[in-house]
Amino acid sequence: MGQSSTGNSIGSLERAFDIIALLRERGSLTLTEIAEELGVPTSTVHVYLKTLEKGGFVTVEDRQYRNSLKFLEIGGQVRQQLDIYRAAAPVLTDIAGITGERAGLGVEESGKRVLIGAEDGRGAVSDNIPIGEFTELHWTGLGKCLLAHLPHERRESIITDNDLPRATENTITDPGRLREELSTIRERGFAVEDEERRDGIRSVDVPILTPEGEIIAAIGVTGPVNRFGAEQLSQYISLLQDKANEIKLKTVYY
Amino acid sequence: MGQSSTGNSIGSLERAFDIIALLRERGSLTLTEIAEELGVPTSTVHVYLKTLEKGGFVTVEDRQYRNSLKFLEIGGQVRQQLDIYRAAAPVLTDIAGITGERAGLGVEESGKRVLIGAEDGRGAVSDNIPIGEFTELHWTGLGKCLLAHLPHERRESIITDNDLPRATENTITDPGRLREELSTIRERGFAVEDEERRDGIRSVDVPILTPEGEIIAAIGVTGPVNRFGAEQLSQYISLLQDKANEIKLKTVYY
DNA sequence: TGCACCATCCAGGATTGTTGGATATCTTGG
DNA sequence: CCAAGATATCCAACAATCCTGGATGGTGCA
Numbered sequence: 001m002g003q004s005s006t007g008n009s010i011g012s013l014e015r016a017f018d019i020i021a022l023l024r025e026r027g028s029l030t031l032t033e034i035a036e037e038l039g040v041p042t043s044t045v046h047v048y049l050k051t052l053e054k055g056g057f058v059t060v061e062d063r064q065y066r067n068s069l070k071f072l073e074i075g076g077q078v079r080q081q082l083d084i085y086r087a088a089a090p091v092l093t094d095i096a097g098i099t100g101e102r103a104g105l106g107v108e109e110s111g112k113r114v115l116i117g118a119e120d121g122r123g124a125v126s127d128n129i130p131i132g133e134f135t136e137l138h139w140t141g142l143g144k145c146l147l148a149h150l151p152h153e154r155r156e157s158i159i160t161d162n163d164l165p166r167a168t169e170n171t172i173t174d175p176g177r178l179r180e181e182l183s184t185i186r187e188r189g190f191a192v193e194d195e196e197r198r199d200g201i202r203s204v205d206v207p208i209l210t211p212e213g214e215i216i217a218a219i220g221v222t223g224p225v226n227r228f229g230a231e232q233l234s235q236y237i238s239l240l241q242d243k244a245n246e247i248k249l250k251t252v253y254y
Numbered sequence: 255m256g257q258s259s260t261g262n263s264i265g266s267l268e269r270a271f272d273i274i275a276l277l278r279e280r281g282s283l284t285l286t287e288i289a290e291e292l293g294v295p296t297s298t299v300h301v302y303l304k305t306l307e308k309g310g311f312v313t314v315e316d317r318q319y320r321n322s323l324k325f326l327e328i329g330g331q332v333r334q335q336l337d338i339y340r341a342a343a344p345v346l347t348d349i350a351g352i353t354g355e356r357a358g359l360g361v362e363e364s365g366k367r368v369l370i371g372a373e374d375g376r377g378a379v380s381d382n383i384p385i386g387e388f389t390e391l392h393w394t395g396l397g398k399c400l401l402a403h404l405p406h407e408r409r410e411s412i413i414t415d416n417d418l419p420r421a422t423e424n425t426i427t428d429p430g431r432l433r434e435e436l437s438t439i440r441e442r443g444f445a446v447e448d449e450e451r452r453d454g455i456r457s458v459d460v461p462i463l464t465p466e467g468e469i470i471a472a473i474g475v476t477g478p479v480n481r482f483g484a485e486q487l488s489q490y491i492s493l494l495q496d497k498a499n500e501i502k503l504k505t506v507y508y
Numbered sequence: 509t510g511c512a513c514c515a516t517c518c519a520g521g522a523t524t525g526t527t528g529g530a531t532a533t534c535t536t537g538g
Numbered sequence: 539c540c541a542a543g544a545t546a547t548c549c550a551a552c553a554a555t556c557c558t559g560g561a562t563g564g565t566g567c568a
Contacts (some may be wrong), residue, residue: 010305012266017309051264055271068367072386114323132326249259
């Protein structure tokens with residue numbers, strides 16, 4: 001039953017993923033709600049939830065099941081094990097302090113931009129920082145930096161594969177224009193995001209590359225359009241480039 | 255095979271957990287290393303890794319498998335869904351700003367203290383913030399606040415169940431003394447951690463309770479002993495109590 | 509107290525995970 | 539550049555494990 005190809009993927013694991021995904025979007029649910037939503041008998045869901053709970057991945061409180069903070073724990077450790085995070089995190093605080101805006105650090109994973117660090121300066125918009133957030137690469141300045149420096153092969157497959165979804169009016173959704181943009185980014189050494197993801201928000205970002213030109217991460221600052229005019233942009237660009245160098249020096253290439 | 259009781263726990267899920275746990279402590283490993291370490295045929299591990307990869311929970315780069323940043327993503331969302339986090343996070347920045355030390359926010363989960371937020375002030379020790387970290391409740395000021403206000407039943411089972419491991423010379427490992435300490439904390443309304451977890455480190459912490467006296471979280475400040483004398487302590491205590499009230503007002507009890 | 513809802517337990521039957529081995533792919537050293 | 543060794547991937551058959559309907563136990567509300 002199902003689309004079964006061969007035995008190269010474990011059904012029960014995938015079912016567990018479904019439960020986690022469901023809990024993720026719904027926050028918290030009771031056992032029976034999960035069963036209904038997934039179209040699976042409660043007895044089945046019961047065993048899964050028990051196992052997940054024993055493993056510490058979900059918690060139950062007053063019959064409401066939710067994903068546990070173990071995800072945050074593991075995520076925190078994964079991040080901590082990234083050399084680039086350890087090197088760049090303190091620098092983010094500097095940047096936020098100097099600019100007064102939000103400084104961010106992103107890496108690429110599975111064709112998305114992941115925000116692994118951010119620090120707010122005084123005056124930053126200050127909605128909560130969506131740490132760990134995955135986003136389309138072409139939507140953000142950080143993402144465009146990453147995409148621009150990915151190996152041809154991967155870059156092209158990302159551009160081609162998933163039709164470049166749109167976030168705002170300014171989002172670059174045309175493959176041709178995106179390729180140009182990325183080439184410009186490579187030449188100039190920085191990227192600008194101009195209301196391409198959120199109206200009223202700009203950002204400037206620079207890549208962090210190994211001596212061999214391999215992309216590791218990108219750093220940048222974000223804020224409201226009115227505080228991101230030509231003057232601030234050029235100011236921030238040189239700041240970021242300085243800081244990117246500082247980070248490179250701290251990073252070990254083994 | 256195994257300790258099998260009845261079918262109330264899914265073996266393949268637990269095996270996946272083992273892989274995740276292994277990757278967690280070792281950072282990254284190749285398929286064969288995992289197979290050896292777990293004493294399972296490579297073909298078996300292969301299917302698991304493929305499934306985990308398809309689900310986005312592990313990534314492979316250059317034959318090295320590691321847990322992916324999806325854990326950070328999910329963890330971030332779980333945290334974001336906690337009312338207390340949204341209410342308290344901005345306040346942490348205030349506290350860090352005023353005191354110059356590290357401000358922290360903790361909740362209890364599965365009998366442990368989880369650090370769900372922290373903010374460094376100027377002058378904070380500034381090793382990286384171990385976000386999501388799980389710790390014994392009796393080791394830290396935050397943890398003791400949480401433990402002090404847990405329902406009798408749960409409190410006692412935590413005190414009794416796992417023999418109160420030691421972290422430093424000052425760790426309270428005697429159940430009797432711990433009960434006294436907790437009772438003092440309830441009376442005075444704050445907790446002090448005096449090198450009970452790390453040598454040279456103190457902290458002051460206050461609980462955040464619902465009107466009914468149910469514990470939601472705890473906030474506090476941490477720093478080196480020499481900056482945490484009697485004077486600072488009393489200063490920080492009233493600051494924290496103010497801030498705790500501020501947070502309570504922002505929290506909706508539905 | 510009784511009712512309705514929800515979680516938990518159980519045991520047989522079948523699907524699905526498991527595994528050794530064969531093949532493909534990558535890496536290293538000559 | 540080629541060979542050898544190591545490592546990852548594929549495969550098909552067996553049997554262990556997961557799945558499930560229904561019966562039981564628990565909880566909260568009227």
